[in-house]
Amino acid sequence: MSLTPETRDQIASLVQANTVMLFMKGTPDSPQCGFSATVVGILTRLVPEFASADVLSDPQLRDGIKEFSDWPTIPQLYVGGEFMGGADIIQEMYAAGELHEALGLGKPEPTMPEIHVTDDAAEVLRQARAQSEHAELHLGIDARFRYQIGFAPRQGGEVVVTSGEFTFLLDPDSAGRADGLTLEVIETPEGRQLHVRNPNDPQPAQA
Secondary structure (H helix, E strand, C coil): CCCCCCHHHHHHHHEEEEEEEEEEECCCCEEEEEECCCCCCHHHHCCCCEEEEHHHCHHHHHHHHCCCCCCCCCCCCEECEEEECEEEEHHHHHHCCHHHHCCCCCCCCCCCCEEEEEEHHHHHHHHHHHHCCCCEEEEEEECCEEEEEEEEECCCCCEEEEEECCCEECCCHHHCCCCCEEEEEEECCEEEEEEECCCCCCCCCCC
């Protein structure tokens, strides 16, 4: 399927109108392939918002973006109107600090945050660890201060932080947002839940 003038104009308009534009399979909240999920994960660490287009919902867009960029795979990322690349290149750029630079951000300096775990939270983590096949405890904090805590294999390049009996793995951007963070347990209408209290959050949850 060739790139029609209409689709070319559509793509060019999206690229020019959005500082960070991701052509992907699915949506940021529901990626439909692992490569798209990887790039979404990297972007959410760096910027609070970015634009995206789901190529699965538009066959002309799915084929047209490949011809537009002369790149055979999806996802594809544009920053400031410039094509950055696909998933592998974005991962390399992120690790090297080049993606930070393209986005106008400084590469995070190596940071060893202090993390606190209350006794109640420690018990919750012990129970989760006992039920997991993976011994590595990851803590992620994205640019909107949304938190991800769970057990997964080590990816490499993480910041390793020990708090009592627990060892946390954080990507460098998360580590820069985590100093002084406390994991605790709070009572909610749904029962007792793990909760993050973070003095670095610019908009902490209202009590």
